[in-house]
Amino acid sequence: MSPDRILLYCRAGFESECAQEIMDHATENGCTGYVKAQKNAAYVEWVETVPGDAKRLHRSVAFESLVFARQWFLSLPMMDNLPETDRVTPLLAAFRSLQVRLGHLWVESPDTNQGKELATFCKKFTAPLAQRLRQQDLLTKTQNPGRAWGHAFFLDSRRVFVGYSTADNRSVHHNGIMRLKFPHEAPSRSTLKLDEAFLTLLTEEEREERVRLSDKAVDLGAAPGGWTWQLVRRGLFVTAVDNGPMDPGLLETGQVVHKREDGFRYQPKQPVAWMVCDMVEKPRRVADLMATWLVKGLCRQTIFNLKLPMKRRYEELQSCLHRIQGKLEAAEIDYVIRARQLYHDREEVTVYIGIC
Ligand SMILES: C[S@@+](CC[C@H](N)C(=O)[O-])C[C@H]1O[C@@H](n2cnc3c(N)ncnc32)[C@H](O)[C@@H]1O
Incomplete structure (x- = not known):
């Protein structure tokens, strides 16, 4: 049969x-x-x-x-x-x-x-x-x-x-299902989301080439620091942007600077390798922010969450992805984009975009 x-x-x-x-x-x-x-x-x-x-x-x-x-x-x-x-x-x-x-x-x-x-x-x-x-x-x-x-x-x-x-x-x-053990030193459970994203959305080669010791990263909506913890663990230096408090242990690593600023306004003075974003906001607003960072050359790689609305979730996701792709293509940027609802995601989808 x-x-x-x-x-x-x-x-x-x-x-x-x-x-x-x-x-x-x-x-x-x-x-x-x-x-x-x-x-x-x-x-x-x-x-x-x-x-x-x-x-x-x-x-x-x-x-x-x-x-x-x-x-x-x-x-x-x-x-x-x-x-x-x-x-x-x-x-x-x-x-x-x-x-x-x-x-x-x-x-x-x-x-x-x-x-x-x-x-x-x-x-x-x-x-x-x-x-x-x-x-x-x-x-x-x-x-x-x-x-x-x-x-x-x-x-x-x-x-x-x-x-x-x-x-x-x-x-x-x-x-x-990719089962990951929660690292007890991490400040929040959402740390697993970024870990799974790195392991799922990037190939092993990409992880080696694109995640390099001492690279600079920005984490928008960082508190209390689960995602920042993943970046620090991978040897990156992180600017954590959030009005909320960051885990004191993370700040003591010497790899993290905390900025109490609005993630939609903050921009780094120098371009960074990575920007990650876990702000709870309308997906379209997040999508536009991600496109702006990539088009302005503020980062080369990004991983972010799109929180899906209650209704028409599939259409909203498609529309967000198309918006970003449209802007990158208009700027003649070569990129890879991968989106997935990870096991550790709930009402959201995680997206990786890397500039080629
Ligand atoms: C889901 S939590 C982030 C959890 C974090 N990724 C972690 O692993 O610990 C969302 C965070 O986004 C922050 N946030 C929401 N809107 C923001 C904005 N406009 N600017 C900066 N942070 C914002 C909130 O203060 C909150 O700490």
Whole structure:
């Protein structure tokens, strides 16, 4: 059997944005299908109506370009009524029908309260299923990143989606979630957002080339200093702009200057390598500020959050990104832009822009 749909995981509550995004890509690539999405389910299905279109769409779109999907894979229709006494046999048959030798197996569930209750079940189920897949030569002995990876995505103990993701076009993390340990010395939990952004939105090469010891950075809306802490940890010297108080420990590092100023007015006297911004403001206002810094050459790289409004979140995000792109293009600036709703984000999307 050939997969006839793409399953996309997202943050619970963002199914409609995830659906709009994949529909836009389908339209752009001339793929015909429809979306099945349920509010707060934390996943979305894109179902082909023309055979082969799910595979074509999956091949045509780079996973990294998706903002709202944490993971995606080519899937068979949902299997329900799995027998409680032997779930492995029907799953084996499903994997065999895909005719793909897998380099790894993920047994997963939606990132919802109900899905989390399945975590132990998924963990326990992984070894027996992997063993049987190996016996049938459907799964390599050791993890192989160059091959398709199998996914069994359980909605409950009787309903599951089975399919595979392809090499270099997926998240390598279980459930598409990058788990990071909170560093206890950091002044706020939002430190994880910037850490995840560096790890997700920049390649390893870019991190080496673009984040250099002793570079100068500005953090707009810095207090109490979770993001500044990440910059300091990476060896940067930071001007932290915020009317609120900064963590005293950070100021003692000698790498931080605190300016109690308005982040929308502050401008550095000399250009800096990095500007990051986590101010809670209308996304359009933040987008325009970011474009101004880049066009004026005040920074070469930026990571910032766009807090999404209550309604029309997808449209608002698109409009903000287009505004920035329009201004950079008008100024004939070459750039890369990547946007993603990170695991540590809530009602926001994180954007990286680097001048080439
Ligand atoms: C979400 S918090 C930032 C948290 C910070 N990134 C961290 O990791 O600790 C938002 C901050 O933006 C600041 N802020 C909001 N509007 C601002 C403005 N116009 N100028 C400077 N700071 C502003 C607030 O004072 C607040 O401290």
